Amino acid sequence: MNSTIQKIREQFEQALVAAFGSDLEGTDPILVPASNPKFGDHQSNVAMSLAKRLGKAPRAIAEQVIQHLDVSEFCEPPTVAGAGFINLTFKTSYLEEQLRCVQADPRLGVAPIEPPKRAIVDYPSPNIAKEMHVGHLRPSVIGDCIARILEFLGYEVLRLSHVGDWGTPFGMLIAYLREAYPEALKSDENLDLEDLASFYRHAKKRFDQDAAFQDAARLSVVQLQAGEEETLRAWKIVCDLSNRTNQRIFDLMGLSPLIIRGESFYNPFLPDVIEELDRLALLVEDSGAKCVFLKGFTNKEGDPLPLIVQKSDGGYNYATTDLAAIRYRVNVDKVDRVVYPVGAEQTNHFAQIFQVGKRAGWITDDVEFVHTPLGSVLGEDGKKLKSRSGEAIRLEDMLNEAIAHARTDLENRLKEEGREETEEFIKHSAQVIGISAVKYADLSQNRTSNYVFSYDKMLARQGNTAVYMLYAYVRTCGISRKGNIDFEKLGSDCPVVLKEDEEFVLAKHLLRLDEILSIIDADLLPNQLCQYLFELSQKFNQFYDRCTVLDAEEPIRTSRLVLCDLTARTIKLGLSLLGIPVLERM
RNA sequence: GAGGAUGUAGCUCAAAUGGAUAGAGCGCCUGUCUUCGAAACAGGAAGCUGCAGGUUCAAAUCCUGUCAUCCUCGCCA
Structure with missing residues (x-):
């Protein structure tokens, strides 16, 4: 809907000039999403901001603007309300047409930036x-x-x-290895990072306590920077080993491949x-x-x-x-x-x-x-998260613990419901749910603020968690399974017919994906995508609760199937942008 | 001492260039499963947006002051 909003904005700019003269050329119409659904879909706050400049009452300005405003292609006739707000509501026919376009678009209506x-x-x-x-x-x-x-x-x-992979800590490490384990630098084989991690702690201890050792560490850095052969060799071995170990963790987390530079x-x-x-x-x-x-x-x-x-x-x-x-x-x-x-x-x-x-x-x-x-x-105590012994917690341990929590939850649930699932299903589901929970908990909050890490909260059955969205997706899959319907074969020109409130609310939300992504392009706050997906899942659940799909009469049935398909694709795409996969069943 | 960040419901957090009655989730209370998977849905209670001024038609948002917490401030990254 970005392009629609842009067109409406242009219409406003023209209307302002038509109503009040060319002085107002380039005036920002202050077009924003409606603050409350009862006011419509979008609102312009421009009339209030012009009151002083034009020496007129805001409501009178608003009336004058809408007389010159032509948005009939997209919206019902605009209305003036409150202090001078101009409220816009999309036409049902326009929404239905937009949904058909999005349905046919693999990018779900999100245009790529131009130029790249x-x-x-x-x-x-x-x-x-x-x-x-x-x-x-x-x-x-x-x-x-x-x-x-x-x-x-x-x-x-x-x-x-x-x-x-360079710098003082490395020098410290090399100095310590030279001092305590000179033979370790000569053979590649019996080194693993677990050893290096504890070496690092020991080296740090030495560094903090001994001025002579500090000098030796600094010297090692200089040797490294000078390209001294033995030092370089040790350096390379450790880099490869470290990168391999880190890659294992990245794979577990499902991170995209990185260029190591x-x-x-x-x-x-x-x-x-x-x-x-x-x-x-x-x-x-x-x-x-x-x-x-x-x-x-x-x-x-x-x-x-x-x-x-x-x-x-x-x-x-x-x-x-x-x-x-x-x-x-x-x-x-x-x-x-x-x-x-x-x-x-x-x-x-x-x-x-x-x-x-x-x-x-x-x-x-x-x-x-x-x-x-x-x-x-942060930990539950509100202080920076640390292990009981006061050290930083290993990332791999955190991830594995989340997976273990997810597995326990899933197994309890299977027992409650009397379900039998294969070990492969349980293992895969637990891994996806556990990792997703950790990532979503992290992404769903404003990145600038601290947050409290809690396995129980991130894996909760209720609330704004990855599980909630994964479940909404599973529900769409359930409809496709039960009805024996392949969403991909729905075709791209199925008519959408909006009748019920829940259908309108869901449809309008589906059409906002490109707007949300544009905002994130500007401010780089991924929590807004989480918020969008959570609201989408909520709106879908409300729709699911009140609008039967498979038992509906045509053409409502097909229309609702399209809404389900669009919801599923939007959740899947949205989660994939968060780095989270979906599950067909869970 | 200087610079920066944060402060919103009991808890965890939202709030798009300042806009209409500050919103969610958790927790708490009350309902809803012979019907597409109830990991769901519906309803309820809950706020002086740290505090005090100011700017304006309009402030959680901008300005000034103040309090609290956190981060940084010459050869670590």
Whole structure:
């Protein structure tokens, strides 16, 4: 309906000029969805906003506007209500026609963006020396979702896994391995990441307690950056191993394939970054470190804050890498948009590197670099989620626990209903439901706020959960099974006939998919898609409850089958954009 | 000290460039399964949108102040 709304908006603009003269050319008609269904489908709030400017009463302005407004192709005659609201209601015949179009469209009425654009979603992936933990849940899930939505909208999307495969933690690890297990670096075989994870903890302990060890760790970083052979060899082994392990978790989560382009990828470009910043006279040496002093950022003394791009020991840090990445993405990848779904605590960091990127002329007005800040995952105590021993919870453990919860729920349910299902069915269903529950719980809340992680709530039988939507989809499948109807063979020109309130409500909601996706394209808040799908499922359930499908008379029966098919396809597509599959039965 | 985020029903959260009576879900109370799968549906109670000012026809939304919680602030990422 985006194009319809656009046409109505144009009609408003013409009507405003016709009614009040060319001064009002380009006036925004303030056309928004109706605040309440009883007012119709859309409303224009323009009359109130013009009252002062035109020196007239809003209601009089509204009356004058609708006299010149021709939306008869789409809507019933507009009405004026309240303070001067202009209310629009779609014609039934127009809705029915739109439904036929959507029915025939594999994209369900969502037009691809024109012209196509290139986008990068930067997955803030794990440090390669550590296992994935709870902190990686939101970036992975939300990043994957944003990538899927942008791709569907017509972007060419590069999913870049910006793994931490370089830098100080790595040096610390190598230093510790050299110190405690020198032989481990010489053979590839008996290393697994479980060992490295505990190695990391030990190394961190050593690092925190011993200044000499800190020096050794920093030296290892320098050796790594210098390309010292043995160090590089150890590095490669660990990277491969780590990536394999992470891939297993990504597969379990159902994430789209990623391009691994870690921090090390940008190593060759780091000197260029420094050089160019220097040439642009942005670089200042301070206490031996090369810095760019930032505008709008101060330290505790009120002095300008530096962004350090080369440390006093000659090493680079993550700001340098991120700047090199910005430069590469603009110059080589030639992207229009780069999205960083990263924790809100890094807001300053991104503001800083974007500022430097702009001042260096890499980020121009026609390229959008955007940090989409993410809130934290909290425990039931309202504090950052941690294991009982105070460490970060392993992501894989969380996922498996969700699957186990889902399995228990399903088995109890089968017992209650006296159903027999195969092990394969139970296993597959539990996995889909468990993983989907975790992802949906994460996606359904505004990404900027913290949320409380609870297996019981995310897997609840009632409420705004993945299960609710999966069940609505299962119900559509039930109709197709029971009626022995293949939705795909319904054809693309089946007449839709809207009569009952529930049919209208469902139909209008179905037609809003493209509008919702456009909004998400702009603000990158996937929770709005969750909200849309939840409401769609609710409206379908109401329809299902009150409008019998299979026993209805023709042509109502076929019309309702089309509504079921459209609902099923919309849920399936919507969930797929969230990274969630559907089940035919559950 | 500076910058930023958050604060909405008992709980978890929505609210599209400021719009009509601030909405859902959970929990609580009451109904509905011989009828397309009840993991569902219908109804009810529940709010000074942290607090105080201001801007305007209109404020959860914008501005100022204030309180609370959280994050960040020179060589970790």
